[in-house]
Amino acid sequence: MSYTPMIQQYLKVKAEYKDAFLFFRLGDFYEMFFDDAIKASQELEITLTSREGGSEDRIPMCGVPHHSARQYIEQLVERGFKVAICEQTEDPKQAKGVVRREVVQLITPGTMMEGKALQEKENNYISTITHFSDNTYGFAYNDLSTGETKVTMIHTGFEEALNELSLSGAKEIIIAADFNEELQRKLKERTVLTFSVEEDCSVKEGYEPLLAEIDQEKLRITAARLFNYLYRTQKRSLDHLQKVSIYQTHQYMKIDYFSKRNLELTETIRSKGKKGSLLWLLDETKTAMGGRLLKQWIDRPLVDELEIIRRQTLVETLISSFFEREELREKLKEVYDLERLAGRVAFGNVNARDLVQLRRSLLQIPFLKELLKKLPHKEAEKLSDRLDACEEVVDLLEQAIVDNPPLVIKDGNMIKDGYNEVLDRYRDATRNGKTWIAQLEKQEREKTGIKSLKVGYNRVFGYYIEVTRANLHLLEEGRYERKQTLTNAERFITPELKEKEALILQAEEKSMELEYELFTAVREHVKEFIPRLQALAKLVSELDVLQCFATVSEGRHYVKPNFSTDRRIVIKDGRHPVVEKVMNAQEYVPNDCYMDADREMLLITGPNMSGKSTYMRQIALTAILAQIGCYVPASEAELPIFDQVFTRIGAADDLISGQSTFMVEMLEARNAIVHSTKNSLILFDEIGRGTSTYDGMALAQAMIEYIHDHIGAKTLFSTHYHELTVLEDALHMVKNIHVRAVEQNGKVVFLHKIKEGAADKSYGIHVAQLAELPKVLIQRASEILAGLEQKDEGQPIQKAAESTPKIAEPDAQLSFFNEPVETKATTFRSKEKHVLEKIKELDILDMTPMQAMNILYDLHKKIKS
Structure with a gap:
């Protein structure tokens, strides 16, 4: 197919940017052709048209105006696409043939420099x-x-x-x-x-x-x-x-992808938004760059105790200096995003308003320095000395840029009077010319007697004298040259007005050109200070995050944690920081946590909804808060410095990669077991519930034993397998704790209080009752449970001893045999085989579990007799 020269040019450029939308500049529009046009019309919901391409076939085409292209580019980039901007790089008047065009920038999701897609408190x-x-x-x-x-x-x-x-x-x-x-x-x-x-x-x-x-x-x-x-x-x-x-x-403390998600550090699992996360709780920053640094600190807590203590010391100083801190917060509000302003200066897309923001920001630095010097600590004084106010930049911008410049840098009115002598002369000519225009209008009214006569201006026709049709007879013949006819008026020009118009417009044109040149020179001068501005931005960001920690810690009654040398955890009245904020603080039930060399692993039992997962999470969040330099939600806290945090909490299918809930659970567990050390913190919640009871219990016990014997990490392990609580007797570093619940008038009341020892029951039916399952169903479940408990009455759960094998016997949960459960797994397997043979003989494989269980129970009595 033979294409026109312009389409051939388009295709040649497009061949180099196959994976991007090509915005091809044609006059006042960016046009797209072929597949780009079809896809763009769908993504941007704009009209798809067509044009001649050089043969009888028309080619698909769509376009957007160049002055509003940014919003369309942002839409595409937000959706993960790339956009190549192809501009005319030759004056069409001087072009011989097709105007030369080149791609001047490829905009991608990772290279955005401005726009809504660039969140101010998030790095891109x-x-x-x-x-x-x-x-x-x-x-x-x-x-x-x-x-x-x-x-x-x-x-x-x-x-x-x-x-x-x-x-x-x-x-x-x-x-x-x-x-x-x-x-x-x-x-x-x-x-x-x-x-x-x-x-x-x-x-x-x-x-x-x-x-x-x-x-x-x-x-x-x-x-x-x-x-x-x-x-x-x-x-x-x-x-x-x-x-x-x-x-x-x-x-840094390693927090893997799964743990970061499970702990909801920077976004919640359900909404994928900031609200409800630890970042949401902490973010009292006043600057965009402070907000970004806070997120970086949460993502990468420190393991260097000296640096943690340095941050803590500054937080402590800011807490003790309330009035200075409040004044500091007010001044920080006036500091714009120095990091990104510096980036835009270098990139060449900064405008005059950006430079005004830069100047206003730098004017706050002397106040910040003085405030820091008032704080009673040497670290604050050191920080003050390092703040660079960049006075040269302030002086330059004070002299050059007006206080309220326009957004568009080619429209003029950016540079202050007195900054440049030549510009002042052009402006004087323009202003004097406009004064002459105003005087001309007065003179013409007096000369003609037409009170409604006016002298106006528009970009197309320039200056003109406008007279209504009713007053045309009052004009002196031969003096006025008709320029434009309107419905109710005529517009004219005189030789004097024409001469003055040329002087005024020439002065305005030269003035705007010179202003742009002067602005570019100012921008290039500011560019020389970029390293200093970036160093200043880092210090202001750090100061902002530290005041944020102080504000949150004081307002929510957090305490300064100490760090233990013997890996002890001592937390008194610990709280989950986010849950406490969401709830009324008076309603939150605090809990203690104590772990040492004899209590490396806490086995947590208790009913669903009682707070086991919340308790586990709050321990991890307390450790993370401590290691980013913040105070922690407790009345007293002593912690080791953890090298890693691993969590396995909650259940979710990974449908994209075809992994079930149980597979995800096992992968997360494997990640923790393979990579953790004795200095790590592991949180395992309900391991094994994604498979059969026997499998799940066996895996859970094996993991507990492996962590106990081979890793020695501080571990919180919650479970519904009450049979596992006997491990406390066999594994000397495992201790049972439970979340207390009581029954009142046949209903369960969760006290959310952690107590020593194992829970006595699961309260599963009570939880189902709270979920408002049908009453008939609840009643039937209670009857079945009573029957099971009656059959199991007098069946003691085998206690683990030093010689206990590594897999706990599942018969303790549901036993068909009255004699005590034997300790050897092989014996259990032989009984299991015998039972299966009897089931086959009785042909009851298709019965319900309850029916089969009753028959087996009767079978058991016959076998015994």
């Missing part, structure tokens, strides 16, 4: 994973809007690389074209990401200084792949990119 990361031949992985991530880049090496397998990717929350990932297909499949199963390919991983001269402190070749390669993609797609100077920061995963 783009990441890369490089797979090396020795099965190690380089992982790097960057926030283009702030310029920060971090890189690490992972030596423990792809799962940890996946975990780092999940923690970063990246929206886009860059890989090599030959990246392992199986690993790509895992990436797509676990994440919702936009995939991009970058083959070039060689270090370029332009960003070599950013990697100057990195001597590991693998880290340099990983970071270079990321930078090469950014420079290739953004096609401009990225002067705001900061030096690459190397981190080691062991520098």
Whole structure:
């Protein structure tokens, strides 16, 4: 098919950006053709049309106005698409043939610099994973809007690389074209990401200084792949990119993807929103950059005790200085997003209002410095000394930019009078000309006697004299030249007005051109201060998070935790911070937790809805709060510093990868058991309930024993298998605790109070009653339970002893044999085989469980007799 030259040009550019929507500039519109047009019309709900393409067939086409294109681009990028912006790079008047066009930027989910898709309190990361031949992985991530880049090496397998990717929350990932297909499949199963390919991983001269402190070749390669993609797609100077920061995963408390989700650290499981999470509880930050740093601290709690204590000390100082802290909070409200403002300056999309925000922000720094000096601690004074007010930037912006500039930088009225002599002359000519226009209107009214005569202006016709039709006879013939005819009036121009118009418009045009040049020069000057602005932003962010901790800790009556050297946990009146906030604080029942070398594992029993999971979560959240430097919800707290937190709480199918609830449960349990150390914290909730009772109980006991014998981690293990409580006698570091509940007038009352020892019953039927199941059903369940308990009456549960085998006997839950349950699993299996043979003989396989149980019970009595 033969296409027109313009369509051929489009297809040539499109071939280089096959995975992106190509916004092709034609006059005042960005047009899309072929498949792009069809898909864009569906995604953006815009009209699909067609045009001649050079043959008899018409080609699909749709477009958006260039002045409103941003909203359409944001819609596409938010949905995970990429958009290539193709502009006219040649003056159409000077073009010979088709106007030259080039892609000036590729906008992707990981490279957004502005717009609604860029949440102010969330980083917008783009990441890369490089797979090396020795099965190690380089992982790097960057926030283009702030310029920060971090890189690490992972030596423990792809799962940890996946975990780092999940923690970063990246929206886009860059890989090599030959990246392992199986690993790509895992990436797509676990994440919702936009995939991009970058083959070039060689270090370029332009960003070599950013990697100057990195001597590991693998880290340099990983970071270079990321930078090469950014420079290739953004096609401009990225002067705001900061030096690459190397981190080691062991520098932080490891919280895997599952545990982060289960503990609802930054978003809730159900709504996937911030409300109801730990981040929601803590976020009393006053700046956007402080909000982002808070999320980073929650994602990566510290293991360095000295740094934790440094944060605690500043929090303590801010708590004790209420008035200074409140004044600090008020000043922080006036500080805009210095990180992203610096990024926009470098990127070239900053406007005059942004620079006014920058100036106002910097004007708050001297006040912050003085406030910090008033605080009674050396750490606060050190922080004050490090705050750089960037006076040179303030002075420049004070002199150059007006207080209320327009949004569009090419409309003029941005630069202050007195800043530039030439600009002042142009403005004087413009203003004097407009004064002359006003005087002209007065003179013409007096000369003609037409009181309604007016001198006006529009962009199309310039200046004019407007006279209503009724007054046309009053005009002097030959002096007025008709310019435009309206329904009820005529517009004219005179030789004097025409001459003055040329002077005024020429002055205005030159004035606007010069203003733009001056603004660009100011922006370039500010660009020189980007490193200082970024350093200042980091300090202000940290100050904001610390005041946030102080505000929350004081307002919610948290206490400063101490750190134990002997791995003791001592929490008095501990609370779940989020649940306490959602509930009335007076209604929340606090609980203690004590664990030491003799109490490494707490086996928690009690009915559903009694608070077992809440109790377990609050211990983990208390540890995380302590290790980010915040106070904790308790009246007293002493904790070890945990290297990792693992949780297995709740149940959910992973339908995407075809994994059942039980498989997800086992994978999460495996992750904890394989990777935990004695310095870890493990929370296991109802392990084994996704399979049969016997299987589940066997697995639960085996896990308890394995953790006890081989790991020694602090573990909270809740269960409905009451038979497991006998393990306290066999495993010396296991202790039973339970959530107390009582019956009143035939109804269960949950006290939500943790007590020593095992629970006496499960109260399952009572919980079903609270759920308002039909009364007939509840009554029948009670009858069945009474029958089972009567048959089991006098059947003691076998206590575990030192010689107890590793799998507890399930007969203790439902026994068909009156003699005590034997301790050897082989004996049980022989009885099981015998019972199955009898079932086959009686042909009762299709009966209900209850019918079969009654027949078996009768069979048992006959066998005994």
